[in-house]
Structures are given as C-alpha cells and as structure tokens.
Amino acid sequence: MIDFEHIKKLSHTSSSKIVLLVIDGLGGLPHPKTGKTELESARTPNLDQIARESICGLSDPISPGITPGSAPGHLAIFGYDPITYNVGRGILEALGIGLNPERGAIAARGNFCTINAQGIITDRRAGRISTERNAELCHLLSELKLDAKIVVTPVKEHRFVLLFQGEGLSPELTDSDPQQVGLLPKEVEALSPQAGRMAEIANEFIAQAKKRLKNESQANMVLLRGFSQRPDMPSFHEIYKLKPAAIATYPMYRGLAGLVGMEILPTGGSITEEFKSLQHHYADHDFFFVHFKSTDSRGEDGDFEAKAHAIEELDQALPVMLKLNPDVIIVTGDHSTPATLAMHSWHAVPLMLRSKWCRPDNVTQFSESTCINGGLGRLAAVEIMPLAMANALKLDKFGA
C-alpha cells in the first residue's frame, strides 16, 4: 500500500475538481420480506444514472468484520489509516459540539452521575437531568481553580465535555468512569510517567467537583472518560495538495473534516441546501466533502422505510450537484447501518467513482448486490482517495 510520503511526492495541483459524497451508514441488509436492502428498495434514478457512468465496488471501512465508529469510518475515506490515526472519545465529543481543541489540550467526555452516601454510583446518567440544568452545573464547575485552564461545556442531558488547556498535559490516563452502577468512581491513573501531573489535575477536578455538587440530589458527582488530544496528522493540503472544503450539517463531521484541514463551509440543514452551498463555493476549492447524515440516523432508529426514504430524498437533490459536472464524483458511505440491526455494522459499503477516465463497468444500479460485480472489486476505504486523485489526473507516475 502506498503511504502518505509517496502520495505527497506524486500529487500535484490542477484545476480539476473532486466531490466526495458520503452517505452516512449507507450500507444495509435485506428487508426480511422483500430481500432488498434499504438502497435497493429506494427509487434512485440519479444514483443509478451515476452508477452507469461509474466504476463501482464494495469498500471495507477498516477491514472485513470490523465495525467502525464515525471517526475511523471517515478518516479511512479521507485516506488516513484509521488504526494509526485514532481519534479519542473526548476529542470526538468536543468536535461533536463544535469545539476545536488545539493540539496539546486534553479533552474528556464527562457524565453527571448520582452517588449514594457511601460514594457508590447509583445512576451513571444522574436521571438524565435537563440540558438547562446541565448548563448551569457546567458553569459552576468552570469556576474551579486547578493547575490547568479548564473549559466545561454542556452537551445534552447529563453529558458534558471537559477541556484541559496548558503546557505539558498528557492524555495517557485511565477513565474514572467504571461504566457500571454499584461501584465507586475510579481514581484516574497515569498510563505513563509523564502523565503523572495530568492524573493529579484530573483527580483534583473530580474531588473539587464532588464538593461543589454535594447538595445536588441527582447530579452530585462526575465521571470522566476518553482522555485524548487532537491527533497529530498531516493535512489534506500537505498530502494531496488540495484546497479542500467540507459541507456537513452535524458538528462532529465538520470537526472531523477540520482535523484534516478542510475549510468548513456554511450550509442549511437539508441536503438540497448542502448542494446549494457546494454550488455557491464551487469556484473556491478543488475538493469537496459533502456529508449526508439522515441515512445513518434512520438506520440507527431501526426504521427501514425512513432510511430508504432518506436515500430517495438525497437522490432527488442530486441534480444540483450533477449540474456542476465535477471531474470526479465519489459516492459511498463511511460504514453500513442496517435498519434491521439498528446500529453501525461491519458490512462492506457500495462505492462508485465517476470521471471521464474511470473505465465504467457493467453496473447499472447503485446497490450492495450490484456493486459486488463492479470494476473496483472489494477494496479498503483508504484506497478511495488515491483513486480519486488519479481520476482527477492529480497524481504523477510512480517510479521511472
């Protein structure tokens, strides 16, 4: 497999444009009654037309059998080995609410929880307190004085993000969250000698928070997990010499795009508005990542029809994008989210790539079962970007 050092040497800028459309959780499983997947059940004239003009295949986000979270699923499509470039839970949670921690800052996922008089956890979610109460308590905790600057930001219900900022901090810490009730919260421990001070700071935060929250009936304690920092990764510009932009409605995906150096474009919430944003900014970039979320959400809901309907909604919006006639169009998903499983899954994801130079195969419909026989075969998601770059004629020959 060619690595970034090689791609850096081979890549060059040109006027051609690439649009990567990620249909989140695209892959599905057959409906027990019809034997057809969500994608196969949806009416998708535009996707099918693209398929006829594309080279198709099935993509494994990580490797066969492995179910990816959102971060590894996307990083793989962006060409980053998702095992090497691991985004921690704390950072992902921060990205999910639009925070953009600098390298060096440590992020943790926090839960307000309930403990009894003995300190034992009786509810890991503090009765799912209201988001408003959460915000008040986060404000309270923000005033704690520690040996590092802290930012406490509410998420939803009992969840918050805790950022530590300062010099010499380390994410190599164990969780305080034992992930089950009936136990005491755990001491945060350093996983390396240089994380000793950070462990002390984290434990001091927990101790002070406990004191500050002691009169709360529900949210009288905090649990921390997933200490992590922004991964150190080369940008899209460094690797591919692209000027990339991202159009996504959910903060987490905007955050992931930001991690690899994409400019985040403003957009309305519907896929039509996302494509209009693409149209509006089309002259300013040579790579566009467009993210469509509702397929994954409906899949996780276990709602087969709604997921198929979301695919149809996307299909109907496609003409705006198609009219721009990008030199390279890639349509795929970051992973499968079959409605019958109602969760992310390991199943390979349909993929198609259209360009003047793609060498179309005989696939005439965009679906799981047709893409099996596509010209790309079954490939790892990290191989998509080199293919996109090649089809955009942005990669030089390797070797003499």
Added chain:
Amino acid sequence: MIDFEHIKKLSHTSSSKIVLLVIDGLGGLPHPKTGKTELESARTPNLDQIARESICGLSDPISPGITPGSAPGHLAIFGYDPITYNVGRGILEALGIGLNPERGAIAARGNFCTINAQGIITDRRAGRISTERNAELCHLLSELKLDAKIVVTPVKEHRFVLLFQGEGLSPELTDSDPQQVGLLPKEVEALSPQAGRMAEIANEFIAQAKKRLKNESQANMVLLRGFSQRPDMPSFHEIYKLKPAAIATYPMYRGLAGLVGMEILPTGGSITEEFKSLQHHYADHDFFFVHFKSTDSRGEDGDFEAKAHAIEELDQALPVMLKLNPDVIIVTGDHSTPATLAMHSWHAVPLMLRSKWCRPDNVTQFSESTCINGGLGRLAAVEIMPLAMANALKLDKFGA
C-alpha cells in the same frame, strides 16, 4: 489490517455459536474432459443450499501464488498470520503423531537412512523399513545418554520424531539431512551463539545413533531436520474470548487446534461421526472447528472422482450439523489440492459464511467459479475469523 491486540479489545463473549467446517484441500482444477472442478462435479445439494443463504468469496490462504502447508493453511483460517506464527517441521511431525511438546522442548523430524562404508547416503528412506522395525530401533535410540532428555517416537516406515527436553535448548540449528543421496550427512550447526550447546547435543545424538545402528543393513544412520519448538502464540480464548473445540480425525489437525488452545473432542473416523460429536458437545462450546480430511488425501492421490466422491460424502452428512442451526457457519478449505496436480496448490479456495446478518449474495452453488462473484470478493484467509466474530455479534465497534 486489524491485529490481535485490537481484536482482544473488541471481542466479547455471547451465547451465539460458530461452526467452522474446513474441507481439507477443497479447491480444485477443472477436469480436462468436463471443464468442471471436483467440487463442481460433485452432487452437493446441501452445500448449495448453504451457499444460497450465505455470503460467498474466494480465500487466499496466505497470498496469491503461495501454496501453504497444512500448518499455515489452518493457522491462517484461525486468524493467525501464518508468516508470523510459523510451525516448524519437527513440531508439526510431533503434533501429527499426537505428541504435544511443551514450549522449550525441541522437536526434529528424523529419517532412518542407509549409508555406505564411506558414510555416503545411498537411500534417504532406508528402503522404507517396516513400521515395526522402526519402533524397535526407536526404542534402541531412546536409551542413548545425552546432555538433554530425549524421546524418540516412531512414525511410519522410516520416519520418527525426536524430542529434546530440558533447560536452555534452542531450535536455531541447521539440518543434518542434505535432502539428497550421494552426499555425507551434514554436521548440525548453530544458527545463533546461544544454540551452540544444542548443536553439540544434536551432533552427539547422531554420532551415538550411528554407532548403535552400525550393524543394521538398511537403517544404519539417521537424518534430522526441521528443529523447532512450539510457537509462542496467544490462544483463541485470549484473542476472541471463545471457548473453542476441535473435531478432527487426524492427529496433526488436532495438534494444530491444540496449539491455539482448542479443546480436542473425541470422535469416530467418519464425517458423520464427526458431526455426531459436534451434536453431542454442542452445548459446551461456542466455537467448533470441524476438519474433513479425505478431500485432501484423494486430491494428493490424483484421484479426481474419489475427491468428488469425498465431497459428496461430506454433503450427505451435513444435515446433522445443519439441524443444530449454528448462528454462524463457515465452510471453506485450508488450501486447494487439485487432483490434476496431485499436490497442495496456491489456488484460492471457495468460502461461504452463513448467518442471520451475512447479507447473502447471488451465489446459488458452492464452487470455485461461482464464489468469484460472491459478496466477500477475494480475501485473505486471516480475515475469516473477524468476519465470523462480527456475524456472531461478538465484536464491538472500533473507535468513537
């Protein structure tokens, strides 16, 4: 590629059950007259029915073009990189006769051979002496006094296994067997400084054996090769958190299963009896490796019809296994043994995986030519276990 450290973190126990049926040497080549392989020539209604309910593919035991021995073929299916986890010839020979050398013991494959008055090898197999005579000579050699405990165990005809037991032994030795007649047996040499003592012990064994056998007309010398020790490898339980069991009629496959920590179940010699053993012990384990040998034997015999017949015999026995309705069924081979070649070969092996969540493809018959168009595409055998675990819903999501 996901490694064992990741699989360990992702795997969890559950009540679902996996049956891995390995049809040894399954893959074949077309008969010159019919153009059909052994598998395509056999009448296999049960295998074909499983194929219709499965996702299919072609598996490369190691990588394209590489013909595996039995050990790498099986270890790959078990998920162990067969290049990293190399089982030496001596250890394999020991496993093949039901010995189970402890880590630290050194095993070598031995041949009785014939040398002339000048010490030159005239017959590497000592005229294929009887197995009875072999046993008597092994008994004789067992009495030799060396700087390590030795166990000399007869195999068949001229073959024996030599085990060295004790502290500080090393397998880093060259062979004494020059693998051709007309030469002197070679001195055993140490391949590393710490193997010096072991080389002396091995050469001393050979010298004493030569003296003890000098009056034999045929078996008047020994040749040693494949010095090796049990590879240090994590168990199935450590990696996959499975409670695995193996059903196999040949000691070598039981030995290989033992290396990865499978419990070896008692069984009669026919495939029907093997499936009855599966039925009998079905409640006690969550993973079963069932090995069917005769396809490989008949392939090595070069007997096309007999190999096809062996496949039919297996097919007819399948209902006992199917009745148990395992959550995941995998049917494949450890390598190809085409009757037209009469030996192991490099050809990719048909593979099918059936589960409630497998996403069946359009393959309606289990064969080499149909599996090409299966939904798994062409994959490395080491990827089978992650897929099995995923389909058994025993793997957590990777990454946030």
